[in-house]
Amino acid sequence: MNRDACALRKYEDNLNVCGIGVVILSAWSVFKITMQFLTKTKNVAGDYFAQFEEAEKGYALGFLIVFIALVLLGIALIFLLHAYIGINASRAAKRLPYKKGYYVWAIILLVLSVLSLFDYVDKIRNLKEIETTVASFIIDLTFIYILGTVVISTRRIKALRNAQT
Numbered sequence: 468m469n470r471d472a473c474a475l476r477k478y479e480d481n482l483n484v485c486g487i488g489v490v491i492l493s494a495w496s497v498f499k500i501t502m503q504f505l506t507k508t509k510n511v512a513g514d515y516f517a518q519f520e521e522a523e524k525g526y527a528l529g530f531l532i533v534f535i536a537l538v539l540l541g542i543a544l545i546f547l548l549h550a551y552i553g554i555n556a557s558r559a560a561k562r563l564p565y566k567k568g569y570y571v572w573a574i575i576l577l578v579l580s581v582l583s584l585f586d587y588v589d590k591i592r593n594l595k596e597i598e599t600t601v602a603s604f605i606i607d608l609t610f611i612y613i614l615g616t617v618v619i620s621t622r623r624i625k626a627l628r629n630a631q632t
Contacts, residue, residue, distance in 0.1 A: 474623070479560040482556050483561060484614045485614075485617045489552050489610075489613055492610045504538055548572060554566075555568075587603075
């Protein structure tokens with residue numbers, strides 16, 4: 468086996484494992500967004516309902532239900548985006564038919580994930596929740612590493628496959 472074939476196999480294995488990792492860590496993203504939403508909604512909902520008269524509370528409840536449904540739809544779309552990236556990365560590594568858009572979405576998600584790290588600057592100052600913040604930070608760094616590996620492995624696989632033909 469020549470050197471290029473070994474490198475190709477290595478990057479295909481990396482891409483496959485990281486594709487599966489993106490799908491698994493999508494559960495973390497969904498959980499994190501849901502918890503952030505629920506903690507903020509709990510405080511806002513009480514203030515929201517206090518401002519309405521008794522006759523208007525039915526409309527307010529209907530609006531709140533629609534709002535929560537839209538947020539849940541957004542969370543489902545986030546999960547589906549992660550699944551799209553992960554499944555197609557894994558399929559590309561196995562030389563199965565895949566959608567090439569996963570690479571672009573992986574780059575977009577990587578940039579957004581790196582930018583979201585700046586949110587930890589304020590959270591790290593809250594010493595009461597430092598353990599939760601550090602754990603979240605480590606998981607987010609792991610996710611960034613996995614997405615970075617997906618992007619790099621995809622580029623190297625493409626280059627190595629083109630060199631073989």
